[in-house]
Amino acid sequence: MSDFRTALSRARGLGAAKHGVGHWISERVSAAALIPLLLWGVFAALQLARLDHAGAVAWLQSSLVNPTLLVLLVVTSYLHMSAGLRVVIEDYIENNLNRAALLLLNLFACVLFGALAVFSILKVALGGAV
Amino acid sequence: MTYAPRERPLSPHTTIWRWHVTMVTSIMHRATGCALYGGGLLLALWALCLAAGPEAYGTFKAILGSFPGKIVMFGLTLSAFFHLAKGVQHLIWDVGRGYKVQTASMGAMVCIAFAVAATLVVWIIAAMTGAL
Secondary structure, rough: EEEOOOOHHHHOOOOOOOOOHHHHHHHHHHHHHHHHHHHHHHHHHHHHHOOOOHHHHHHHHHHHHHEEEHHHEEEEEEEHHHHHHHHHHHHOOOOHHHHHHHHHHHHHHHHHHHHHHHHHHHHOOOOOOO | OOOOOOOOOOOOOOHHOOOOOHHHHHHHHHHHHHHHHHHHHHHHHEEEHHOOOOOHHHHHHHHHOOOHHHHHHHHHHHHEEEEEHHHHHHHHHHHOOOOHHHHHHHHHHHHHHHHHHHHHHHHHHHHHHOOO
């Protein structure tokens, strides 16, 4: 017998959903990507802290490297932030309605602010800023 | 035959545990993760102010450059380096290594030491290059 499940348990549809680890893995993948990206981000922040607006614009427009890495940092961070806070909410919020509301808020906030950040960076990098 | 409803068993709560370094760093990992969520929003705000123009950008930099702003940035630097180091330890655990108690405790100490050292180095560089 290759299947140890009873006919009843199969009919009830219980058991592994076969996609439970996707969230867990995406959190680890984004974590691994963030190791170099965050170190570059600290390096970039040290440079940007010395620059005024014109300097920061020039920094973004000077090469493809800075805007590319910055967008990657934002996107990967926001993926990781949404995955991380999702687990925190799931762990601590017992009430179903509150939990659903907070999970949606977390997701929408990450998508909204992530998109705003990426479009702002692109706007400046592509020459839209004064 | 009916059964009286029984309380579900609870796992031992924090109160019965002796504090140890892996436990502290585990809690700190989650706390710094939540703090860095704020840091991520700050990053988006920075990009928005940059795109909005010199006036908004100047205001943003003035707020971050103020004393409370610097304290927030220092805390975020510390959180970022700690979360990075502890995250690496978690990735090592995820591949099934480093679970011996002594190794795990040593790793946790290294995370704290790395976070403090890297933060100090970055802020010293910032001070020396005029980034403050």
